[in-house]
Amino acid sequence: MEIQNNVALATYTSWLIGGPADHFCRPKDVEQLREAQSWARAKGLPITVLSGGSNVLISDQGVRGLVICLKDFAGTEMSVEGGRFRLTVKAGTGKSELLKIFLKEKLAPALFLAGIPGDVGGGVVMNAGVAEAMVPREFTEITEWIEVLKPDGSLKTYQHGELKWSYRHSSGWEPGIITRVGIQWPHRQDPSILEQVRAANKVRLSKQPLDMPSCGSVFVNPPGLKAAQLIDSSGLKGYTVGEAQVSTKHANFIVNLGAAKAQDIWSVIQHVKATVKSQKSVELQTEVVRMGDWA
Ligand SMILES: Cc1cc2nc3c(=O)[nH]c(=O)nc-3n(C[C@H](O)[C@H](O)[C@H](O)COP(=O)(O)OP(=O)(O)OC[C@H]3O[C@@H](n4cnc5c(N)ncnc54)[C@H](O)[C@@H]3O)c2cc1C
Structure with missing residues (x-):
């Protein structure tokens, strides 16, 4: 995996703002993530994780050490078992991908996901959600487990109940990098979900810049x-x-x-x-x- 130097970060953020990363890489799998970790550790450099970049303000002076960008760390696997719809999602998968899957399945999580940019791992970190009354409305409600790459290179899985979830925040999994997220929801289809998403998008467009x-x-x-x-x-x-x-x-x-x-x-x-x-x-x-x- 290539580690680049002096990479401009502004285009990796939704604000289009921020200086360069001293070092930057885009791992595709856990092995490459481990490679990046070891590289930074050997050089005594700090690691910063950047995913969708939709909730960060990056300094004009940039970021020292290694920025690990999760844009290429994406992919989903799905199953339906015992009336439950389950997805295993790599952390850098866009929420928009998740939205497409839930829309195709006509399941309720599509509605809150439609309002939130960024990636699935970032959604867990921020316990991203919407203010409107709906079920579900936050990541905590659809997350069954998460897998985290710890600083020593080991992978640890946390079940939902082992984590602390609060308004726009999750904890109990740090330090580390969230690698995969287990998502679940009852497989109860709602044929009107696409219409509801369209209506919510229209309202959002009228209220937000x-x-x-x-x-x-x-x-x-x-x-x-x-x-x-x-x-x-x-x-x-x-x-x-x-x-x-x-x-x-x-x-x-x-x-x-x-x-x-x-x-x-x-x-x-x-x-x-x-x-x-x-x-x-x-x-x-x-x-x-x-x-x-x-x-
Ligand atoms: C137009 C717009 C509308 C928005 N509306 C909403 C909304 O309605 N509700 C809402 O909750 N948010 C909203 N947001 C904010 C943002 O989309 C969410 O907070 C989103 O979940 C951030 O995800 P991200 O992948 O972009 O994370 P990033 O911005 O890349 O990172 C956010 C933080 O999480 C850490 N992080 C990210 N991924 C990982 C990982 N895999 N492992 C460890 N740490 C990680 C980063 O280091 C950073 O500290 C909005 C943003 C925009 C631009």
Whole structure:
């Protein structure tokens, strides 16, 4: 497997922002992942995992050490047994692939998956989900087990109940790299699922700036509150630093107007947090993960 040097990361992110990785590789299987781990360990370099890149803010200074990109680490196997639909999915498989499979099977998980970009492993890490009331609405509900490559090169499987799942977060599996995810759902078909997905997509398109680079919602909703409402009612829609802007369409999105720097986005985030704190006495927490050198 080729390990490249000085690779620009911006195009690997949904914000289209970020400096270079010192070293970069795209493993296809567990053997190549182990190879990448050993290579970094022998050189004493840190490892950063990048999957769909739809929830990360990568520094303008880039990422030191080895970035392992999971774009080529994809594939699915499916089975139906005892009325249960089961999939074994490699972590770098796009959620869009999962969506296609659930749509073909006319099963309910298609509805929440339609709203979330990125890959399946990233979906587990973030316990990705939607705010709308539906079943299922988060990754925890469809995940049966996960397999993790530990730093010593061993593979460990965790059952759902061994993990801790919370709002936009899972834990109990770290440290390591999620390699495969076991997904399950009752094989109870709903012929109207495609129509429901189409309707939900239409609503999303009308409410979210999906034509501009973003990472989706930047802040998690504080308990019982909506981050977007707090930001909007603090008068922050349209607030701009450089080419980073609080979306005029959805206040919890920060969009890249064209040539935004990571530092512009970070400045907007800091300003939004400070303004909401002073006007609403609420401490917003970021959902987006910062990566790389932020000296
Ligand atoms: C337009 C838009 C809309 C969005 N809407 C939603 C939404 O409705 N709901 C929602 O929850 N999210 C939403 N998101 C955010 C994002 O899509 C999710 O958080 C997604 O699950 C991130 O997956 P990813 O593969 O892109 O992860 P990445 O952004 O690549 O990584 C996220 C974090 O997970 C780690 N990671 C990723 N894969 C692995 C792995 N295999 N092993 C170990 N660590 C790993 C990374 O190191 C990083 O820390 C939206 C994003 C966009 C751009």
